[in-house]
Each structure stands twice: as C-alpha cells, then as structure tokens.
Amino acid sequence: MINSAKINEFWLWFERIYSEFEEELVNSLLISDLDERVCSLGDFTWELGPGQMKKYQLVISPGGDIEKLPLTEYIVSFAPEIAEWEFYAAKQKKEDGFIFYYGSNEYKVDANEWTYYLLKFNDEFFDIVIIADNISTFDELDQQAIGEILLDNILGEKMRILSFEYIDVNHNVENEYLSKVSNIKNLENHLKYLVKPDR
Numbered sequence: 001m002i003n004s005a006k007i008n009e010f011w012l013w014f015e016r017i018y019s020e021f022e023e024e025l026v027n028s029l030l031i032s033d034l035d036e037r038v039c040s041l042g043d044f045t046w047e048l049g050p051g052q053m054k055k056y057q058l059v060i061s062p063g064g065d066i067e068k069l070p071l072t073e074y075i076v077s078f079a080p081e082i083a084e085w086e087f088y089a090a091k092q093k094k095e096d097g098f099i100f101y102y103g104s105n106e107y108k109v110d111a112n113e114w115t116y117y118l119l120k121f122n123d124e125f126f127d128i129v130i131i132a133d134n135i136s137t138f139d140e141l142d143q144q145a146i147g148e149i150l151l152d153n154i155l156g157e158k159m160r161i162l163s164f165e166y167i168d169v170n171h172n173v174e175n176e177y178l179s180k181v182s183n184i185k186n187l188e189n190h191l192k193y194l195v196k197p198d199r
Helices: 004-023 028-041 066-076 140-155 157-163 175-180 184-194
Strands: 045-050 056-061 085-088 099-102 107-110 115-120 126-131 164-169
Touching: 004 028, 004 056, 004 066, 028 045, 056 066, 066 157, 099 140, 107 140, 115 175, 115 184, 126 140, 126 184, 140 157, 140 164, 140 184, 157 164, 157 184
Parallel strands: 056 085, 126 164
Antiparallel strands: 045 056, 099 107, 115 126
C-alpha cells in the first residue's frame, strides 16, 4: 500500500493550488506538476475537467488495471472537502460519450451505430466483442484503445474493468453470434440485468 504521508503531501499540495486550476484548467505548468506528483504515487493516470455534480473534478485512475483500483480508491479516500471539486478513483461516465476524439490527430469517433455481443468468461467477468466498421482501418492496438475509451465513456472505468476480462474490437468475430448482436447503447442496461443477484 502507498505510504499515507506521501498521499497527504499530494492532497496538501492540491489544496494550496486548486484555485489556480479554477482560474485556468489548461495551465501547462500546473498540469506538468500535477502529472509528476500523480506519477510519484504510482503508475496511475489522471483526468482534470468539469465535474459530474460540481464544477470541477480530478480523477486518479488505475489506467484500466483492476489490481490498481484499490490503490486509487485508497488515494482518493484522503481527498479534502473542497466546495467546487469532486474526486474519483476511476474515470467517470461522460455525457454524449458515444462521440469522442482519438489520438494526436483528434480523429472523430462516432460509436452510435456500433454493435456488440457478450460471452460469459467465468462467474465474475464477461468477454465483449464490439463490431465497429467505421474504425476498421485502424490497427488492432488502436481499435482496442478506442473500444476501451468508449466503454469508459458509457459505463465508467470501474464498471468496465469489473465487468470484462477481454475486449475485442473487430477481431475474432464469430458468425454464430451475429444473430445476437445489439446496439452498443443497450450495453449498460444489459450488464445491469445480467448481474442482478436473482439472475
């Protein structure tokens, strides 16, 4: 577990400077400092931007690694109470998350017409196969990354990493399951239905 003194040091720093982010979220010097300080806590990623319920949010993310989620939850448990800020241990769902921009060229991804099917991996996890024709020209790693971004956008990172053992985008699509595909917009409710205790 991460040293609590180091975590406290991070949050004390944030309490000193958060008002500067309120003046300018895209503050390159502060962002560089924030990145360095988050990385000093461990191999995590972060997001800064508009909040879900409050004006601003800071996310300390496990980077899609289920084993790091308890660590980010521990870090965020030390977060201070700040009037206009909320803090999360994983990336949150995004409004209009089916459209987003990817890569340094900011390619516009529109996932509204994507489809998927689920396979049961074991008692805890599913495999998901996503069929996304409009990104089929990307290489396999980019398609995988785009698929993960979409799932974080529409489910939230925590639900994504607690639900799926394997995410396939446009590869290993098996014809026998194509009759069971559904629009990706149905995924969240589908998962909630499947994980009901009485199902």
